[in-house]
Amino acid sequence: MHRFAKPSVFLKLTAPILPWLAGATAMLIAAGLYFALFASPIDYQQGDTVRIMYLHVPSAWMGLFCYVGMAICGAMSLIWKHPLADICARATAPIGATFTALCLITGSLWGEPMWGTWWVWDARLTSMLILLFLYLGYIALVNAFDDPDRGSKAGSALALVGAVNVPIVKFSVDWWNTLHQPASIVRMDGPAVDPSMQLPLALMILGFTGYYFVVLILRVRLELNERRIRALHLSGMFDDTAQDAEPYDPGHNAEASQ
């Protein structure tokens, strides 16, 4: 596993994977949306609003999945000091925050016609909101330092401390008697969702997970390339070629090379 933590290996490995992964994700989401919006039956009680679920459940899953991923990356960066783990954790946070926000928004759009209210202070909803705050705190902390490494390390510690919230979100519907319905997909006695609805749900969950990895790889590659460019600038690699062309080359460097 440590072999893959080298930035150059990561860049080389992900380059051929990325187009395939992106294509598969696009197909999964397209098929999922088709089944979710057209080819699945309406609920006998909820009518067409049940289709919101096909966005809501995958978003909630991704909100938790991203946080666990971020905490694992944080632990790896603290234990083995892999630079790649830091970058992965930083790159995951905005994606997870967006999915968590999406989950809250779709949930509230569904809640208005079904529960008759946009928001209730229910255990599941509240713990999900706290998850969003944890993401925002992480993002703010990571960006609050002049030295990006210091920010990443502080963020890793916070991500691990905040991980106590993940089981609270997952089990809030079992521990407290709440308005939010209990788990209906991952259960000991099999899913309680009708098979015709399982298919679009599974497609969307897979598609969202694929989307996360595509965006994660893109963001990590971007960050690695940015660092490479910065390192090349600092090492003076561009000085010779910069004499006539580069407008952003600092003046004192050009003087020093002459």
Added chain:
Amino acid sequence: MNGFTAILRRDLQLAMRQGADSVMVVAFFIVTTTLFPFGVGPEANILARIASGVIWVSALLAAMLSLERVFQTDYEDGTLELLTLSPVSLEIVVLGKVVAHWLTTGLPLIVAAPLMAVMLNMDTDGFVVLMIAMLLGTPALSLIGAIGAALILGARRGGVLVSLLVLPLYIPILIFGAGAVEAALLGMSATAQLQIMGAILLLALAATPFATAHALRQAME
């Protein structure tokens, strides 16, 4: 143990000589609590209904505002660097500073809380439980808050940042602290909530000094 008492004595002495810190925390707590009757109106029964929640939220904010000074001044004048180099383990140092923080903020808040409860027209049945709950809850606030205070050392706009980091982690204490008082006011037993608060305190006592010390070491790198 010697290192612990030395740190504790030093921090307490500093707090005594600079004086105003504890008074300011209590003043902030009282002023914040006083704002609520202006906001929701002075009807006695409404105030009695929200009293426990208001007192807990104000205590949370007061404890959080005072967090910045736990490590900040030591970080700025270099004391923290010497403390990291000292033979005393950093976890013990952290514990000493947290206990000092609790003695100078948590304890005065516990003393001031019944006064505000009277002013908010809370029923006397809840007073004892409120005090016990705060006795269990405020040390946990100091312990958890210390992580945030250590993480923001050297950050820009640290004061605002610490609220975003620490307040979400304070929520369980708020829920069970207010819940315990609520139960007592309804004439039920508050044992379950108090036991959970005790569990939170023990867990925080066992785990947070390591996280805080780790964050301090990072800040010193």
